[in-house]
Amino acid sequence: DIQMTQSPASLSASLGETVTIECRASEDIYNGLAWYQQKPGKSPQLLIYNANSLHTGVPSRFSGSGSGTQYSLKINSLQSEDVASYFCQQYYDYPWTFGGGTKLELK
Amino acid sequence: EVQLVETGGGLVQPGKSLKLTCATSGFTFSNAWMDWVRQSPEKQLEWVAQIKDKSNNYATYYAESVKGRFTISRDDSKSSVYLQMNSLKEEDTAIYYCTSLTGDYWGQGVMVTVSS
16 A cells, blocks of 8 residues: 655644645655645545646645655645645555645644 | 435444445536545544446445455445445444545545444
8 A cells, every 4th residue: 555644743833824734655656646625523625636736716825746755735825714634645546545634723 | 516415324333234325416426436535533534445437347446444344336326325334343433424536525424433
């Protein structure tokens, strides 16, 4: 199985700040990576697919980058509504696997 | 409006079985690849199983942790997908989400608790 290592596990940031979340795959996943946002009590929602493509309706302050085994999610100008948990997920090979998640809080 | 509604969760003893049902509407179910994803009490997400569409021969895939115990199936005439869970273990305790990850459709989730 492809292991997805996500960091940091938790993050505290101020409004307006830029934050970056990292995800490392145990092998090359050829950009087969998605990022999800999950708010408390809600189902996860897709933000980014194919490592760097913004899902419809997602604010442009979210962006994804990376290649090979290293990927990142960047949130520019943090807003209060961005307080949530974030997960990466690889779909390059079965079984699909998720990262451990990053809980983002306001400082 | 896209809707996915999971039913069938509850409290079950270790070693017993449970079947989850996901009834969907608002999208072309017959073309969708359907997944079950679960979230543990520690909030970790785990992809559980997937079933592809008819054009892909309804191929199925499973996480190693459930292979041989869980079975995913679908009924395109009812726009529904199922998860038969046998030989349940305490570590199967989680919220189970019905989803089409390729379409970004998610249900609200159903709780499954495995405990004696």
